[in-house]
Structures are given as C-alpha cells and as structure tokens.
Amino acid sequence: EVQLVESGGALVKPGGSLRLSCAASGFTLNVAWVSWVRQAPGKGLEWIGRMKSETGGGTPDYAAPVKGRFTLLRDDSKNTLYLQMRSLKTEDTAVYYCATSYEVYYYSGMDVWGQGTTVTVSS
Amino acid sequence: DIQLTQSPSFLSASVGDRVTITCRASQVISSYLAWYQQRPGKAPKLLISAASTLQSGVPSRFSGTGSGTEFTLTISSLQPEDFATYYCQHLKTYPCTFGQGTKLEIK
Numbered sequence: 001e002v003q004l005v006e007s008g009g010a011l012v013k014p015g016g017s018l019r020l021s022c023a024a025s026g027f028t029l030n031v032a033w034v035s036w037v038r039q040a041p042g043k044g045l046e047w048i049g050r051m052k053s054e055t056g057g058g059t060p061d062y063a064a065p066v067k068g069r070f071t072l073l074r075d076d077s078k079n080t081l082y083l084q085m086r087s088l089k090t091e092d093t094a095v096y097y098c099a100t101s102y103e104v105y106y107y108s109g110m111d112v113w114g115q116g117t118t119v120t121v122s123s
Numbered sequence: 124d125i126q127l128t129q130s131p132s133f134l135s136a137s138v139g140d141r142v143t144i145t146c147r148a149s150q151v152i153s154s155y156l157a158w159y160q161q162r163p164g165k166a167p168k169l170l171i172s173a174a175s176t177l178q179s180g181v182p183s184r185f186s187g188t189g190s191g192t193e194f195t196l197t198i199s200s201l202q203p204e205d206f207a208t209y210y211c212q213h214l215k216t217y218p219c220t221f222g223q224g225t226k227l228e229i230k
Contacts, residue, residue, distance in 0.1 A: 035219065037167075045159075045167065045210050045221040061217040064124075097166055103179070107214045109157030109172035116166055 002026035002112055004034075004098050009117030012088055020083040020117055022098030029079050030054045033106035036072070036083050038094035039116075046094075051081055056106070065091075088121045095119075125150050125213055129222035135230045140201045144225045146194045146211035155215040158187055158196045161224075162207045170209075171196065203229075 008020040022034065035050040049062040051072045060072040071084040081098060095118050099110040126149040136142050146156065154174035159167035169178050171187035174194055184199040198205055206229050211222040 037221075044208075044224040045161070045212075047212070047217075047219045047221060050217065050219070063218040099167075104169070104172045104176075107155050108176070109159075109169045109178075109212070109214065111169040111172070111178060113166040113168075 002102050004100065004112055004114035006096060006098055006114040006117040009096065009119045011120045011122065013123050014088060014090055014121055016088050016121070017084070017086045018088065018119060020085070020096055020119070022081040022083070022114060024079045024081075024100075027102060029074060029081060030058070030076050032100045032102065034081050034098055034100045035110060037097045037099055038092075038119075039097070040091070040094045043094075049083070053106070085119070088119075090121050093119060093121045124218055125152060125215060125220060127211055127213055127220055127222040129209075129211055129225050132223060132225060134225055134227045136201055136227065137230045138201050138203060142198050142201060142227065144196045144209055144211075144227075146189075146196070146222050148192045148194075148213055150215075151191050152213045152215040154190050155213055156187075156189070156194050157212045157214065158185075159210045159212065160205075160207050161210065167210065201227075 003025045005023045036048050048066050051060050069087045073082045095116040097116045099113040102112045128147045130145050156174045158171040161167045175187045186197050209225045
C-alpha cells in the first residue's frame with residue numbers, strides 16, 4: 001500500500017526548532033515530488049515547500065513565509081523526507097501534511113497525503 | 124506568485140442540488156490545476172487532476188472544466204457526504220498555492 005506517515009509534531013516555544021518526518025512506504029521517495037502543506041487552526045491550506053524527484057533535479061523549493069527558516073532534507077536510506085523548522089513563530093502553528101503525486105503527474109495534483117502532524121508554537 | 128481566487132467562499136445547498144465552484148488564477152496556468160475535498164479533521168482528498176481528470180474512485184457527479192485562468196468544479200447532484208470544504212490548487216510553478224476554500228454546507 002502506498003502511504004505517507006508524518007511524525008514529529010510537538011509543542012515548541014517561539015524561536016525554537018523542530019524536525020518533522022514524512023516516511024514513505026509502497027514506493028521510493030526519491031522518484032517522487034513531495035510537498036509539505038500546512039493548515040492553521042480554522043484556516044485554509046497553505047503550500048510551504050517541496051522536494052523535487054531525483055530526475056527533476058532533487059532540489060527543494062520553498063514558499064516565502066518559510067524560506068530561510070525551514071529546510072527540506074531527504075534520507076534515501078530511510079525513504080523519509082524531513083522538514084527542519086527553525087526560528088519558529090506563533091504563526092507556524094498548524095497541522096502539517098506531506099503529500100505526493102503517485103498516480104498523477106507532479107504538475108497535475110497530489111493524490112497521496114499523510115494523516116498530518118500538529119505543531120503548536122506557544123510560550 | 125500566482126494567486127487563486129475561489130468563489131463563493133461559502134455555499135449553502137440542499138441534497139440533490141447542482142452546485143458550481145469557480146477558481147480564477149491571476150496568470151495563465153494552462154490545465155495545471157487540481158481540486159480537493161477536505162472533511163473536518165481529515166487530510167485533503169484529490170478529486171480532479173489536470174483541471175478535468177476525475178480521479179479513480181471519485182463519483183461521476185463531480186466534474187471539472189476550464190483552462191487558462193478560469194476553472195470550475197461542478198457537483199451535479201449533491202449527496203450528504205459531499206458537504207465539506209473544497210480547494211483548488213495550481214501546480215504550474217512554485218509556490219503551488221491553494222485557493223482560499225469553499226465551504227459547502229447543508230441548507
């Protein structure tokens with residue numbers, strides 16, 4: 001079964017750091033374009049970044065609100081994508097999802113989503 | 124950055140109604156558009172890819188049309204399980220922004 005499982009969400013103080021994991025099963029992560037999407041409480045979906053597939057260049061892209069603070073790293077040996085978050089702000093409080101395009105092209109949509117992991121930034 | 128504007132933001136309808144949600148892009152995005160359904164507390168679910176391709180397992184009452192800057196999601200006959208929030212997303216280039224969402228509620 002093709003699956004993504006996020007973990008690592010926690011309560012953290014403003015200015016702190018946290019690392020989220022997105023573990024893939026049923027497929028190899030480095031052939032996929034994998035995005036992180038977050039949803040603040042009661043708000044809509046916000047795309048925050050993606051790691052391109054190896055054939056697509058294997059480099060990350062970031063949205064402006066997180067660029068310079070968040071870093072995407074992939075560990076092929078663990079088939080896992082990490083979202084390293086630094087200098088966290090209260091506005092980073094959200095459910096964080098990872099998602100990928102498995103049976104569709106990466107530019108057509110994201111058809112596999114994890115269940116989400118909750119990050120709360122509060123003093 | 125490409126902005127997506129969904130309308131309406133809120134929609135009240137009855138079982139059996141036909142409803143249409145519109146998504147307008149600030150630039151031409153060809154057919155690089157997806158539609159998602161999200162139920163409370165759940166991850167989004169891909170309904171339509173590439174503007175008009177119905178995903179496997181999604182009921183045929185859902186359809187998507189459009190290209191360029193204007194897109195629509197239509198539900199031909201609302202069922203109780205369709206009351207949820209719907210989002211469009213472009214994937215032409217990063218950032219792959221979402222529309223602000225359309226909350227569909229039972230009248």
